[in-house]
Amino acid sequence: IPYLPRVIGVVTSPTGAVIRDILHRLADRFPSHVLVWPVLVQGQGSAEQVAAAVRGFSALAPDGVVPRPDLVIVARGGGSIEDLWGFNEEEVVRAIAESTIPVISAVGHETDTTLADFAADRRAPTPTAAAEMAVPVRADLLALLSELAARKRRAILRPVSLGRERLEARVRRLPRGEALLQPPAQKLDELSERLRRGLADRAARAKDRLQADPARLSIVLLQLRVQRAQDRLDAVRIGPALVTQRIATGKDRLDALDRLRRQLDPRAPLARGYVLVVAPDGTMVKNRATAAAQPALALEFSDGRLDVVPVEGGTAPRRARSRRDGGAPRQDDLFG
Numbered sequence: 512i513p514y515l516p517r518v519i520g521v522v523t524s525p526t527g528a529v530i531r532d533i534l535h536r537l538a539d540r541f542p543s544h545v546l547v548w549p550v551l552v553q554g555q556g557s558a559e560q561v562a563a564a565v566r567g568f569s570a571l572a573p574d575g576v577v578p579r580p581d582l583v584i585v586a587r588g589g590g591s592i593e594d595l596w597g598f599n600e601e602e603v604v605r606a607i608a609e610s611t612i613p614v615i616s617a618v619g620h621e622t623d624t625t626l627a628d629f630a631a632d633r634r635a636p637t638p639t640a641a642a643e644m645a646v647p648v649r650a651d652l653l654a655l656l657s658e659l660a661a662r663k664r665r666a667i668l669r670p671v672s673l674g675r676e677r678l679e680a681r682v683r684r685l686p687r688g689e690a691l692l693q694p695p696a697q698k699l700d701e702l703s704e705r706l707r708r709g710l711a712d713r714a715a716r717a718k719d720r721l722q723a724d725p726a727r728l729s730i731v732l733l734q735l736r737v738q739r740a741q742d743r744l745d746a747v748r749i750g751p752a753l754v755t756q757r758i759a760t761g762k763d764r765l766d767a768l769d770r771l772r773r774q775l776d777p778r779a780p781l782a783r784g785y786v787l788v789v790a791p792d793g794t795m796v797k798n799r800a801t802a803a804a805q806p807a808l809a810l811e812f813s814d815g816r817l818d819v820v821p822v823e824g825g826t827a828p829r830r831a832r833s834r835r836d837g838g839a840p841r842q843d844d845l846f847g
Contacts, residue, residue: 512613512633513581518544519645520580522564525549529586529638536642541649546580552587558600565606582645583612585627586638589620598625607631617641781813
């Protein structure tokens with residue numbers, strides 16, 4: 512059953528007290544749009560009309576000219592079993608069961624029961640009770656909305672109120688501005704007084720010293736002090752000759768260091784025909800055993816580098832013939 516149906520369809524007799532009770536109760540609780548489908552509620556043809564009305568409401572288009580009901584009430588007043596027999600007919604029961612709109616059955620009084628009551632979505636003991644089931648009390652809804660609005664307002668304002676209370680409590684715990692400024696002001700007054708007294712005392716002591724020894728301000732004494740200061744300044748000055756001598760001495764030392772550097776340069780003898788033998792790891796090879804143990808060697812000449820492979824046990828080169836033998840002079844073997 513929808514909670515707030517916008518359109519309510521009523522299948523009942525248009526001239527009986529039932530429709531007046533339903534309309535009156537709906538107006539009291541929650542005024543709604545009501546569509547009445549007039550039918551016979553007893554006698555010949557009543558079952559066919561009731562079934563056609565229920566199916567007719569279900570067949571209405573949701574966006575048609577005639578609004579489609581959100582809820583249908585099938586109602587009839589009390590009577591004998593014969594008067595209510597039309598609501599026991601199979602056609603009525605099937606129409607209510609197949610309805611695509613929720614149906615409330617309100618046939619007869621509270622003690623009356625028909626098959627339509629079992630096929631409907633909800634059974635009401637009376638037509639008035641059916642109207643009460645269909646809609647809530649509007650006044651109750653307004654009161655509930657007001658209560659919810661008030662609760663929402665309190666929920667929104669409560670953090671603000673709590674924050675204001677905490678802020679006021681912290682403000683009350685803060686010291687007053689006069690209390691904050693009073694200690695620094697007192698200290699400033701004390702320091703000002705001490706400064707005034709200190710300056711006055713110092714000026715008085717200086718005045719006393721001058722009055723006790725007026726000779727300290729004599730012209731001769733001042734000239735003597737100036738002359739002594741001038742002598743000390745002349746003593747620390749450096750003359751041009753001394754500067755020139757120090758520069759020449761430094762240049763001689765620099766030249767001597769440069770000559771020593773050239774003498775100690777390991778590649779200087781290469782220009783005179785010597786060769787440096789270097790192992791693969793960059794170390795100098797100084798003897799035959801070390802050279803024979805290396806997989807490769809590098810011979811550094813003055814004009815470049817030559818990579819060689821030492822051969823252990825190879826044929827030694829023949830000794831060069833002297834000039835007297837008529838042969839060209841040859842260099843001896845580096846390793847034997």
